[in-house]
Amino acid sequence: MFRNEPLLELRRESVRREALDALATLDAKLPLEVPMLIGEAVVTGRQMASVDPSMPTRIVAHAHEATEQHVKDAIASAETGHRAWSRKPAAERAAALSRAAGILRNRRLELAALAVREAGKPWAEADADVCEAIDFLEYYAQGALALGAGRELLQLPGERNAMRYVARGVTGVIAPWNFPLAIAAGMVSAALATGNAVVLKPAEQTPACAKAVVDALHAGGVPLDALHLLPGGDEAGKALVADPRIHTIAFTGSCAVGLQILERAAKVVPGQRHLKRVIAEMGGKNAVIVDSDADLDDVVPALLKSAFAFAGQKCSAASRALVHQAIADELAERMAGAITTLRVGPAADFGTDVPPVIDVAAQQKIQRYIDSATPLAQATTRDDGFYVAPTIFAGLPSDSRVIQEEIFGPVLSLETVTSIEHACDLVDASNFALTGGLFSRSPRTIEYVSERTPVGNLYVNREITGAMVARQPFGGGKLSGTGPKAGGPDYLLQFVEARAVTENTVRHGLVV
Ligand SMILES: NC(=O)c1ccc[n+]([C@@H]2O[C@H](COP(=O)([O-])OP(=O)(O)OC[C@H]3O[C@@H](n4cnc5c(N)ncnc54)[C@H](O)[C@@H]3O)[C@@H](O)[C@H]2O)c1
Numbered sequence: 001m002f003r004n005e006p007l008l009e010l011r012r013e014s015v016r017r018e019a020l021d022a023l024a025t026l027d028a029k030l031p032l033e034v035p036m037l038i039g040e041a042v043v044t045g046r047q048m049a050s051v052d053p054s055m056p057t058r059i060v061a062h063a064h065e066a067t068e069q070h071v072k073d074a075i076a077s078a079e080t081g082h083r084a085w086s087r088k089p090a091a092e093r094a095a096a097l098s099r100a101a102g103i104l105r106n107r108r109l110e111l112a113a114l115a116v117r118e119a120g121k122p123w124a125e126a127d128a129d130v131c132e133a134i135d136f137l138e139y140y141a142q143g144a145l146a147l148g149a150g151r152e153l154l155q156l157p158g159e160r161n162a163m164r165y166v167a168r169g170v171t172g173v174i175a176p177w178n179f180p181l182a183i184a185a186g187m188v189s190a191a192l193a194t195g196n197a198v199v200l201k202p203a204e205q206t207p208a209c210a211k212a213v214v215d216a217l218h219a220g221g222v223p224l225d226a227l228h229l230l231p232g233g234d235e236a237g238k239a240l241v242a243d244p245r246i247h248t249i250a251f252t253g254s255c256a257v258g259l260q261i262l263e264r265a266a267k268v269v270p271g272q273r274h275l276k277r278v279i280a281e282m283g284g285k286n287a288v289i290v291d292s293d294a295d296l297d298d299v300v301p302a303l304l305k306s307a308f309a310f311a312g313q314k315c316s317a318a319s320r321a322l323v324h325q326a327i328a329d330e331l332a333e334r335m336a337g338a339i340t341t342l343r344v345g346p347a348a349d350f351g352t353d354v355p356p357v358i359d360v361a362a363q364q365k366i367q368r369y370i371d372s373a374t375p376l377a378q379a380t381t382r383d384d385g386f387y388v389a390p391t392i393f394a395g396l397p398s399d400s401r402v403i404q405e406e407i408f409g410p411v412l413s414l415e416t417v418t419s420i421e422h423a424c425d426l427v428d429a430s431n432f433a434l435t436g437g438l439f440s441r442s443p444r445t446i447e448y449v450s451e452r453t454p455v456g457n458l459y460v461n462r463e464i465t466g467a468m469v470a471r472q473p474f475g476g477g478k479l480s481g482t483g484p485k486a487g488g489p490d491y492l493l494q495f496v497e498a499r500a501v502t503e504n505t506v507r508h509g510l511v512v
């Protein structure tokens with residue numbers, strides 16, 4: 001039976017010591033070198049550096065950047081690899097994924113340290129990233145076994161019906177930097193579990209984390225020609241999407257890029273004899289509705305965590321609070337006080353509440369949003385990394401860019417609503433439908449909001465981030481994505497073709 005990987009108890013002194021030892025061991029090896037993996041390690045003259053957002057002078061890795069030709073080479077190798085990998089029994093593929101999960105488990109502090117350095121994730125977030133990567137590997141391994149056995153169909157006398165699921169073909173995986181281990185591991189392992197060969201293009205900010213995942217899968221028994229790694233940016237991403245030999249594209253990232261991919265992948269080019277399937281998990285603009293009867297002692301910490309943990313760099317993060325007018329002033333006052341207690345600091349410090357954002361481009365973009373209006377309150381920030389001051393706005397017009405666009409930083413807007421219906425109308429008006437929250441003690445309100453809100457993941461009386469594999473299948477609708485629900489029972493269906501085989505079992509008038 002599937003169980004989530006338990007998180008580390010980071011309050012214990014001994015665990016902290018081990019974590020810092022792992023970080024020191026990693027630091028002694030920096031900068032790492034990340035080659036392309038196309039059946040073998042391939043290096044080029046073109047390199048990209050990933051840096052520590054908490055100390056940008058620290059280079060974490062030099063990655064060898066893929067050109068269009070490398071993308072072509074990797075897909076050619078994957079086509080060969082696909083033939084053998086797709087024919088392996090589901091149990092053999094599942095065993096390889098499970099062994100890879102074991103490798104990640106054995107290396108979990110080392111991997112968490114890498115996410116601390118390369119993605120600027122505080123320890124608890126980095127550890128959760130490793131655990132989620134392990135969960136995806138184990139969960140999809142088990143799911144692929146079940147899928148390999150087919151599904152129940154109606155059987156009538158004289159007819160035998162079977163439903164089989166077969167791998168689609170080479171899968172291009174394009175991953176973001178914010179869950180550099182888990183999301184890459186999730187998309188890659190789902191494709192592999194169902195028999196597809198994979199070409200992974202990780203985010204340019206976190207190639208070393210991606211390589212750690214790929215190394216574990218290779219060491220677990222995934223053949224080199226069934227899984228390829230192509231560090232690179234949008235040039236490699238575009239080439240991967242456009243190639244006629246790609247059957248499935250699993251993308252997680254921004255809405256703007258996801259829409260481009262959906263459009264490009266829809267074009268059938270000469271020589272292409274299949275339709276590409278795009279799995280796109282994109283951004284959010286997530287609102288927490290706070291009813292007049294909500295317990296503000298619960299609301300304040302949950303909002304702080306949902307909006308400011310990992311500097312708001314989660315697609316699930318809260319960026320709007322829609323607060324009933326009866327308690328709007330009181331909540332604004334409490335949030336304005338609470339935000340000043342947040343400690344902005346380096347990801348590796350155990351006391352850090354809000355780390356830096358990923359890079360200078362993100363820092364500048366978020367700052368432009370902050371500068372566009374007058375904050376209600378801000379936390380103190382610092383300037384020795386890519387830091388942004390956690391910021392709360394209140395009373396902005398609901399059509400303002402701060403309210404409508406995904407900022408992907410530590411920014412929360414409080415909006416006053418006259419009723420729960422009004423709050424739901426505002427949620428409906430958003431282009432996004434990823435996560436949402438509700439604080440209420442009224443069963444009728446909980447039922448009403450659950451029924452009315454279009455989001456993919458609604459959380460009641462708790463924080464709105466941290467979906468767990470197998471417990472909160474994750475992903476949304478509208479412009480937040482195609483809704484495959486990562487970590488849920490239906491996700492693997494995206495990576496297979498379904499075939500129904502019907503046999504007539506009547507011979508000479510007799511049922512055989
Ligand atoms: N819905 C989800 O599950 C989920 C999870 C994590 C992140 N996100 C979203 O991801 C975004 C943050 O991640 P990001 O900054 O890495 O996103 P991004 O869209 O900038 O990049 C994602 C990936 O796409 C690649 N890419 C960029 N341009 C491309 C193109 N034209 N063609 C093909 N590939 C291209 C990038 O190199 C990267 O690997 C946020 O919008 C966040 O909400 C969504």
Ligand SMILES: N[C@@H](CCC=O)C(=O)O
Binds near residue numbers: 178
């Ligand atoms: N699955 C993660 C969010 C992934 C996007 O960034 C969560 O539920 O917090």
